[in-house]
Amino acid sequence: MKRLTDIKTKSILTILSIEGGAGAKKRLAEMGLFSGEKISLLNNPGQGPVKVSVKGTKLALGQGLARKILVKEGFMIKNEKNITVAFAGNPNSGKSTIFNNLTGSRQNVGNYPGVTVEKKEGVVSYKGYSLNLVDLPGTYSLSAHSEDELVARDFIVNDKPDVVVHIVDASNLERNLYLYTQLSELNVPLVLAMNMSDEVEAKGQSIDYEELSKLLGKPIVPTVGNKNKGLDELMSTIIKLYEGQLKTEVVKIDYGQEINEQIEPLKEMLSKDEGLLDILPSQWLAVKLLENDSLTSALIEKSPMGSKILAQVKKGQAHLKKHFSEDPEILIADRRYGFISGACTQAMRFSVEERHDFSDKIDMVVLNKMFGLPIFAAVMFVIFKFTFTFSQPVAKLFEVIFEWLGGVVSSLIPQGLIQSFVVDGIIGGVGGVLGFFPLVLFMFFAIAFFEDSGYMARAAFVMDKLMSKFGLHGKSFLPMMISTNGCAVPGIMATRILDNKKDRLITMMVTPFMVCGAKLPIFALFIGAFFPADQGANIMFLMYVLSIIIALVSAWILKRFVFKGETTHFVMELPPYRIPPINGLLLKMWERGWLYVRKAGTIILLISIVVWAGFTFPEATIEKGSNKEVVASMQMEQSFAGRLGKVMEPAVKPLGMDWRGAVALLSGVAAKEVVVSTLGTIYSLGDVDVQETDSLKEALQKDPTMNPLKAMAFLIFCLIYLPCVATMAVFYQESRSSKWTGLLILWTTVMAWGASFIVYQAGMLLGWGIS
Amino acid sequence: MERILILAVVFGAVIFLIRHVGRVFKGDNPCSGCGKSCSTREELK
Numbered sequence: 001m002k003r004l005t006d007i008k009t010k011s012i013l014t015i016l017s018i019e020g021g022a023g024a025k026k027r028l029a030e031m032g033l034f035s036g037e038k039i040s041l042l043n044n045p046g047q048g049p050v051k052v053s054v055k056g057t058k059l060a061l062g063q064g065l066a067r068k069i070l071v072k073e074g075f076m077i078k079n080e081k082n083i084t085v086a087f088a089g090n091p092n093s094g095k096s097t098i099f100n101n102l103t104g105s106r107q108n109v110g111n112y113p114g115v116t117v118e119k120k121e122g123v124v125s126y127k128g129y130s131l132n133l134v135d136l137p138g139t140y141s142l143s144a145h146s147e148d149e150l151v152a153r154d155f156i157v158n159d160k161p162d163v164v165v166h167i168v169d170a171s172n173l174e175r176n177l178y179l180y181t182q183l184s185e186l187n188v189p190l191v192l193a194m195n196m197s198d199e200v201e202a203k204g205q206s207i208d209y210e211e212l213s214k215l216l217g218k219p220i221v222p223t224v225g226n227k228n229k230g231l232d233e234l235m236s237t238i239i240k241l242y243e244g245q246l247k248t249e250v251v252k253i254d255y256g257q258e259i260n261e262q263i264e265p266l267k268e269m270l271s272k273d274e275g276l277l278d279i280l281p282s283q284w285l286a287v288k289l290l291e292n293d294s295l296t297s298a299l300i301e302k303s304p305m306g307s308k309i310l311a312q313v314k315k316g317q318a319h320l321k322k323h324f325s326e327d328p329e330i331l332i333a334d335r336r337y338g339f340i341s342g343a344c345t346q347a348m349r350f351s352v353e354e355r356h357d358f359s360d361k362i363d364m365v366v367l368n369k370m371f372g373l374p375i376f377a378a379v380m381f382v383i384f385k386f387t388f389t390f391s392q393p394v395a396k397l398f399e400v401i402f403e404w405l406g407g408v409v410s411s412l413i414p415q416g417l418i419q420s421f422v423v424d425g426i427i428g429g430v431g432g433v434l435g436f437f438p439l440v441l442f443m444f445f446a447i448a449f450f451e452d453s454g455y456m457a458r459a460a461f462v463m464d465k466l467m468s469k470f471g472l473h474g475k476s477f478l479p480m481m482i483s484t485n486g487c488a489v490p491g492i493m494a495t496r497i498l499d500n501k502k503d504r505l506i507t508m509m510v511t512p513f514m515v516c517g518a519k520l521p522i523f524a525l526f527i528g529a530f531f532p533a534d535q536g537a538n539i540m541f542l543m544y545v546l547s548i549i550i551a552l553v554s555a556w557i558l559k560r561f562v563f564k565g566e567t568t569h570f571v572m573e574l575p576p577y578r579i580p581p582i583n584g585l586l587l588k589m590w591e592r593g594w595l596y597v598r599k600a601g602t603i604i605l606l607i608s609i610v611v612w613a614g615f616t617f618p619e620a621t622i623e624k625g626s627n628k629e630v631v632a633s634m635q636m637e638q639s640f641a642g643r644l645g646k647v648m649e650p651a652v653k654p655l656g657m658d659w660r661g662a663v664a665l666l667s668g669v670a671a672k673e674v675v676v677s678t679l680g681t682i683y684s685l686g687d688v689d690v691q692e693t694d695s696l697k698e699a700l701q702k703d704p705t706m707n708p709l710k711a712m713a714f715l716i717f718c719l720i721y722l723p724c725v726a727t728m729a730v731f732y733q734e735s736r737s738s739k740w741t742g743l744l745i746l747w748t749t750v751m752a753w754g755a756s757f758i759v760y761q762a763g764m765l766l767g768w769g770i771s
Numbered sequence: 772m773e774r775i776l777i778l779a780v781v782f783g784a785v786i787f788l789i790r791h792v793g794r795v796f797k798g799d800n801p802c803s804g805c806g807k808s809c810s811t812r813e814e815l816k
Contacts, residue, residue: 417773606787610784
């Protein structure tokens, strides 16, 4: 292989490749000069223009441009296909050794990084193919930090070789796979050569290459470059990949909810510039932009959407920095290493060598086959214990404030419709929900702590084995966790991390079963009213375990009868552990908590008003002389809402509920907290002593028709029954199917009724329902 | 007067809620209290 400028005599040549940036390549391509094309050299005086003929047209090229054209004298063998193969990898991973052994060239090789500082090329013929091998300088990532790294990146990104061989030092797998995470997102045809595989065994480790290949979605060939081992198989694999005979996939790296939420809008904006996406995939561009990659930013600046995209990048970076008190590039690197760590944990076996990393040491315990699940259960219990124990005094204070407020307003506003509207409708309804604000804050804080510490990612890993028995895998557990951490809406959206459509639909179907933030006040109210104070965390934990059991059983049934098929391979990210910064935790807690307050002040307030009106109108005709309690009771029963409740009562009676429970459950479809606000309004309307208002908890305790068994049956129904309107809407948008949305509604209702019925009726049989 | 005032408020609440449900199903700001900012959700859409 020579440069066009090196040939001085008239000859027929074949272009092997063209060096330089996209601009030069584009100019030459426009003139008909590209890899594989046959040209005739007419005149090369050594100085001045080089004259060539291409497709019958004569061209004069400047020496500079002609130097960039690498040619081979003569024709290619007719059936010989020309494949450009780039060798990429970390410095000192053995690229040049493999390159030299394949091409027979004598490049400088050494056991230290940075031996290859510019790309070298060589041609090798193999089974009727002409492989133009390009040995690139070593690079740790595609965020080029030095000139030689820039050469490697430029070649992969701009020259688009037919196949990229990532030479990996298998004895230092985690460090070396960092480059893989970026090559994979770049969506280049990729083969991984696990070089120095003999050293892996010497270190007392073994790698399940088949498993690793499935996890990474790319073919893997173990090699020992200096002993010529595996090189033949590597060449065959390159050709098979080039010919499309090997199945590969782009494995999505999950950067976590916060970062993904910054990537998605960028991808959306980038997709509007088709010119950009012709060059690079949107995911790669979005991540590079968030990483503050100067070359990508310079590329985007040229786009017509450039200024908007870069403004969004700045916004996203600021958001991440505020949340994590860390630069986005560090966060992204953390997540990539998390992905690698997960893949290595799944595919590597250690026999003698001790893992010494701090995160690894913790993982040895928390991911242990025996202790992993009990530790996860203990973590969840600690979260509930912390929430109930520490929120109690503040929650009590809130309760007292709302009781006092009700009393004051009752004494200020004369008795009548307006007083009832404010006291029973607004204070009774919204106050009931706001009273649980401290509990929600404490819960969000505790969950944010485990989330940001890196433990929650391990939870998915721990759950994987259990979940696989039910037709799900650990990755499905992450959307379920997101649902527990706040709301099923982002939980359902997070199912996008699952590539397989069936896995995704099953996960979407079971995610609403989790104890979301909106269900929390319902549980806290009934647990506080009917169970001893020191048992609060235990009952809450029981509810949580129950939600997982119901989700798993549902998944098993759905997988077996509705969404049949194989579960796909995947990698679970294991980001390194870290102590979460307190300001990040407080910010997360406040953001989630503030939305709870905002929801109480808007949607729940409006629903409370409608529910109050439903119980107040039409005014009942009541016999004169009836006492106040009878009047209040008759009014509610004869109101619109009361009549609706009476119609529904037969359906909920076997579950130990009456018409009031039915109305509360129905209203809860709007938003789950509304169950509490509706009960607040009902009990406030029934409270005839306006000066001595009870808190909702006290009112429930005083209700002679209620008991712990009925409370438990009600809670189980609330845990499972159909999701709120927002969740149903997002389910519909994500599944794009009214059939599956209908199934979700039917499934959750049937499950809720069945489970609640079993608990109540079994409890009655055992004599627990006697109050 | 008292009754008219209250019925007007209730009517306004009903209209608002109907519109809200309509928006939710159109995918416009479906989340009302999920723990994530609504602007994020709109961007995601």
